[in-house]
Amino acid sequence: MAITVSSDSTGRGLARGRSLAARTVRFVAHRPVLAVSSGILLLFVAVALLSPWLAGDPGTLNPPRRLKPPSATQWFGTDHVGRSVFDRTLWGARISLGVGFAVAITTTVVGVLVGIVAGYFRLADTVIMRAMDAVMAIPAILLAIALVALVGSSPLVIVTAISVPEIPRMARMVRASVLVLREQAYVEAAITCGGRVHSILLRHILPGAAGPILVQATYVFASAMILEAILSFLGAGTPPNVPSWGNMMAEGRQYLQLAPWILGFPALGLALVVLSVNLLGDVWRDMLDPSLAPSAAGVTR
């Protein structure tokens, strides 16, 4: 070859060190939002995990001290049967975050798989999406009651009952993006490069659909926690003595005027978690955005 390349050690060296991990670290360091929101999220996860040590028994009734506002002894006040809202909020994080994450992940994983396959293959589209149409119409309530009757109440049942009707929605969202993206020239190029279907779907198509999927996932995450309360109410959820944020909010609803703290604290917890998940989603999206990507920095120095 006649081309002699100016070997350029400094530039190379820098570029080589720029692995995704290194980029991420650098990225985090420059983004306070990321630090704060992941901090909040980690805090809540820690609270959820440590609640047995941080909080007292959330089930202890104490009728005489019912509906007491927050005070020095009862930081978050008490509820309608005199239970400690503080203890319940802390314990509630366990179920709520657990259900939220489980449902969000299940829905996203299954929905994405179904959606990309349906969006990419015509035959799958006709078959799978019709099945999804059918599943979409089954109310979570009915499914939950039936499942509980069939296998007994368990976290798995909650997650299933909430996820099943959400999956078609996620799948439709994914499919929609795939329908657009599969016509892109770079996808064709990837095909000629011998891309296997899964790599085309996962590497080339999915990242382009990530934005709306992420939004949908954070929404599902939040709504699962709220839905869980409805299911608990129907016996499909957690036992009545085990608190969850959803449960607490549902119970606190009658006392919105009288004792807003019953609903307020779990709602605040939920809002903070949702906020941080949303912010994280945004930051992640920005990281994925090629037009803003820091790799331009690859030429710096």
Add this chain to the structure above:
Amino acid sequence: MTPALEVAHLSKTFAARRGPFGLLGRRVVRAVEDVSFTVEASRTLALVGESGCGKTTIGRMVVRLAIPNAGSITVEGEDFTRLSGEALRRKRQRVQMVFQDPFACLNARMTAEAIVAEPLVNFGLGDAATRRRRVRQLFDQVGLPQTFLDRLPHHMSGGQRQRLGIARALAAKPAVIVADEAVAALDVSIRSQILNLLKDLQRETGVAYLFISHDLSVVRYLADEIAVMYLGRIVEKGPVRSVFDTPAHPYTQALIGAIPASHPRERRRRALLDGEVPSAAALPIGCPFRTRCPLATDICSREPPPLVTVRHGHAAACHHIHANEMTTGGTTT
């Protein structure tokens, strides 16, 4: 020896829907019409012609991104149009394409390195270390600095992206490369490097090129044979020399006549082709070129001219070949 690429009686129509859901009817565009050619290993066939005459469409069919309505595509003796599934995927390694658009064909989210490595990974060529080495070698070959390995296409200029596309097509060492305007966005010095590279590779690996280009000087340098297309058909085909020196078809003559000057002093008002370019959706009866042809007579509006041999290996589709045969001295006067 089996030819690297053999295309026989290829036709492709696009049914363009008019209005939402084609409620306003359909318009059928005959993009490619009964096209046949053969490219032997180590040879280059240049496809030139009118913009919109179907060159890209042929290229896309050859790499099987578009399904022909009729005809066959044989790659190294194997009928490419018949393959499917994993067999097709494997076979794709033998036929690679440099796309006309150097940006749309690159995934904006992938780094340059990942883009070039993609065929290597997909076809399982070499282990990770070999692949790294190969990608770096390819970067050198197409004249991209190694600092670009981590860049995204967004951060590259048009020519840089095009070189990335070329590197990707070369990566898997295919038997056939369809190069669609592969050097159009390159400045002349880089273009020289790339053209040399292509020639060198051909010598080393026996790769065959289907080289689609508007740049006739490049075609003359690189190609062995040339096929001139007009409105989906091949109107003239032959060894480069022969076609350039003694173009038989009036369209070819016009093409050669329209090559821009190489020096400002040579500017002149060239005899531009006049007349309407007919629509590929409503081809005129008879010879498609007759609406712009200075030689057109009655017969041209009645019968489509067949491709007839003018001299050894050189054929043209014109009713007036002999009246028209002139011995223009090639490109510049």
Add this chain to the structure above:
Amino acid sequence: APAAAESVLRVRPFGDLKQIDPVITSDYMVRNHGYMVYDTLFALDEVMQIKPQMLERWQVSPDGLVYTFVLRDKLAFHNGTPVTAADVVASLERWGKRDGLGQQLMALTKSLTANDDRTVTLALTQPWGLVLEALGKPSSNVPFIMPAGIAKTPADTAITDATGSGPFIMKREEWVPGSKVVYVRNPNYVPRGEPPSGLAGGKTAKVDRVEWRYIPDAQTALNALQAGEIDIFEEVPPDFLPMLKGNAKIRTAPQDTMGMQMVFRMNTLVPPFNNPKVRQAIRYMIDQEMFAQAYVMDPTLYKNCPSFYMCSSPYFTDAGWVKPDLAKAKKLIVESGYDGTPVVVLHATESGPTNTFSLVAEQLMRDIGLKVEPQAMDWGTLVGRRASKATVDKGGWSLFMSGPTGADMMDPAGHLGLRSNCDKAWFGWPCDEEIEKLRAEFSLATDLQKKKELAKAIQLRAVEVGPYWPAAQLYLVRAMRSNVEGAPKAAVPVYWNISLK
């Protein structure tokens, strides 16, 4: 739509009117609906006396075997046809197939015949002290009188025609189940001459229209009342009452004169509550005060009533009652040889006292050393689940909480919870010959003193065997706009005699 001049009383009933057959179901909403559209032969007045209602007169033969009822003149159904003795016979027969007291009555009946258009004769095989109690039964199932044609419907098939002879006519076409029931004044209703008293006396529809607007959410109902969108709000959650205190436009009143008894109902067929010792432990565990206070703070709204009978019942007695004693309860559990079989609580989570009482019960049972397994569910599931006689590991149950109205807990004969006739008893199926024998005697007794003694005897026996335990008595409150006047004080919320100022 009501014309401008029409007076409309808008009521938020405590529940949804799901169906309209007051015989097939004991649902209190259907009962209340019955009082709107039907009339009864006898009715309970304000001071719990049974008074003739549709009857002009009645008499009983000296041997107590033959009752003759004469209908008032000019009684007519909503469609204009007169009420005849034949209608009465058909209605009572249908009712007698379903209602507990009705069944007892029918069992003793030799004949029930219409002598002429207005006279009905009831002949018994032996004297029975509860004939009037049965016919004047204030709560489910009430022997409402409906047209014979409708009353001919088999007792297991719901009727769909709400034609009656009561003070209001149901507008069937405006009924939106789950949302709205509309009644209009029955222009042809002839009230009795006496002043109204409880469910008895002259019933006058003083408004043109009564709309029951089912507002499922209590908070919404409260807002609606405050905004004047409804006039009456039944079953105000007690926690809301303080918020209404300062509002001059709204006043509160007891919803009915009886209140309700919260029932701690055990499944006596399967472990652990098949063990009488365990039931005895529960007897010491139940602190009515604690249960009630978890739900209401206002002491006027609940009563610690040491009896199986309502405190307002003539048969009230605290004989055999013990003071709650957790230590004793714990001891009894240990003594009972309790093996750790979980107490499966069918925990209906619909808001209201049931949920709270279940929570308290669960906590108390845990405290005395029982293993508790609460299973949350909706009421629909609960009523399905409680029919199961299986052991808890096979989907059975141990306990549920319920709140029947006081009318069903007044006396041993009609008493829902004390019934101990095994399979035929209420869910939980207590089985005790002694109680049943005493109850039979009670039914036949005609002398009040005798009856009281029998009631006491039944209670003494019941505290030993424990068919169920009362867990406090609650009083329901309804709130109304201050322009609502004349609401009758009755055993059941009814809407005649109410006017809007």
Add this chain to the structure above:
Amino acid sequence: MTAPLLKVEDLTISLASDGGSLPLVKSLSFEIAAGETLCLVGESGCGKSLTALAIIGLLNRRIMRASGGGIFFEGRDLLSADAEAMRRLRGDRLAMVFQEPMTSLNPVQQVGRQISEVIVEHRGTSEREAEREAVRLLDLVRIPDAARRARDFPHQLSGGMRQRVMIAMALALRPALLIADEPTTALDVTIQAQVLALMDELRREFGTALLLITHDLGVVAEMADRVLVLYAGRAVEEAPVEQLFDQPTHPYTRGLLDAIRQLLKPDIERLAEIPGTVPVPAKLDRGCSFAERCGLAMPICGEKRPVLGPRGSRHSAACWLGHLPVEQPA
């Protein structure tokens, strides 16, 4: 001479990233008079497109900064113009044909509409009329069956057709300055000749100035009045077109011309190349950026950067060899 239509003064375009800022185009100055054609040529990646984007004010603000003396268009500094003023200029007085004809068209809008839109926006004509005008423009750029094609979506067009749509769009309002970034790469020579003729006509009739970025020295020869040669973000030579072809001063320019000339010779076996590649921008701090690849490099070239200096009337170059006699090319 009248005041130039466009005057670019000391323009620097730099990439702002979290690690600091990196100049990609450095101290570039040039001007174009009304009716004049300036060709911008240079190595791929030397900053031609960035310069064009800077003029029209469409650099990606979040990562790119244009700074320097200013970009004066019709006497007004575009660098400091407010967004609304820029918007009014763009498409009307100032039009651009982008290098990427495929991705620069809205995939979900009919191409006719994409053209008529700019007319409606700036001229306020009726949609109908603008659509008729769009068809006429498509016809002008030689798209067959223009009326029907106007209703096609971009993906239904060939590469060359899309490029012509872009051109039609830019020509729609007969701008005072047309920036064309490699406008004819996808066109066959007959169409290319027609399109170039069309631009030329525009120039003659309406005095449109043309900033033409191209790699095709044939196009340069056909169209240019003056040529500006860029190398690694800097101007290395500027000259009237004939002078440049006759007397290229900078070794890089000479390399370019050599490359095209030898391609025209029949029967060459192998093309000569300018050895090496463009160095990465970061390393350009000292000396002449072309020095590494220059056959005529002298010691000074590695140490001091040559500045653009006059080489005759209206001809300037940045090379230490500037004063040596220049051989006529063969």
Add this chain to the structure above:
Amino acid sequence: MIAYVLGRLLAAIPVLSAVAAFVFLLLSLVPGDPAVVIAGDLATPEQVEAIRRSLALDRPLVERFVTWLGHMLTGDFGNSLFSGIAVSELIVQRIEPTLVLALMTIVIAVTVAVPLGLVSAYHPTGIVARLTMAGAVLGFSLPVFVVAFGLVYVFALGLGWFPVQSYVPLSEGLAGTLHSLVLPAVAVSFLYIALIARVTRAAVLEVLREDYVRTAHAKGLAARLILTRHVLRNAAVPVITIIGIGFAALLGGVVVTETVFSIPGLGRLTADSILRRDYPVVQALILLFSTVYVAVNLAVDIAYVLVDPRIRY
């Protein structure tokens, strides 16, 4: 395309049959039976059994399914086990509020959310973007009854502009209907605004970096025009999807909102019927919802082709 639509309509038949069978099966699994509910709290087991017989609930599952299917094919959806009212009549009573509420909600949500999404993508660090983010978080995490309570407190109890609850049927005038639904529609649309705005933002961010947006700028189009005509249309597919999903869900009934505002809609009918095991009503409702989903999804799929000519099926 017409063939595609016809195909989709045909495909609805197996979809609906599958749903019908599945729901039947589910209902048979659900404990509790309507006879018990009908009989009431005080009924004895034999009484319940008798009612069960009279409702033919003691028949085997398959037999019941076949009978039901037979009736259904003749257009007879049966009667409510409770009120005895024809299921079709019950549904007709309830469909109007749901439909109006859904339309109102989606109109409010789309008109508010789409511009918010566009602006917050276009000025990602601007005040609108930040407020939208905050609103979205609240929209996602506050249960609708809290939002509803707030609205009622301020606009109904406080200012007295709107009723606290209840629905005014269309037969009493459109204005009254709309007036009665303002608060519920706003309360539900809170969530939808959050969802649609966030999806719009995500999709628009994806489009904003495309070259053709730069072209649009180069044409000197006003930002508003660029956003609506070029950007939004290219970002429309996910947005339409989420709107479609949301609309279908709204038609499926929003139980909590209907409960809180005491609106006699399909959502509450569904929940109530499920809870009291009113089988014929539940079955008919779910079939209705399936039909709605099939129709809305088909409409959405058609809309894709209208906004994006590259999409094909």
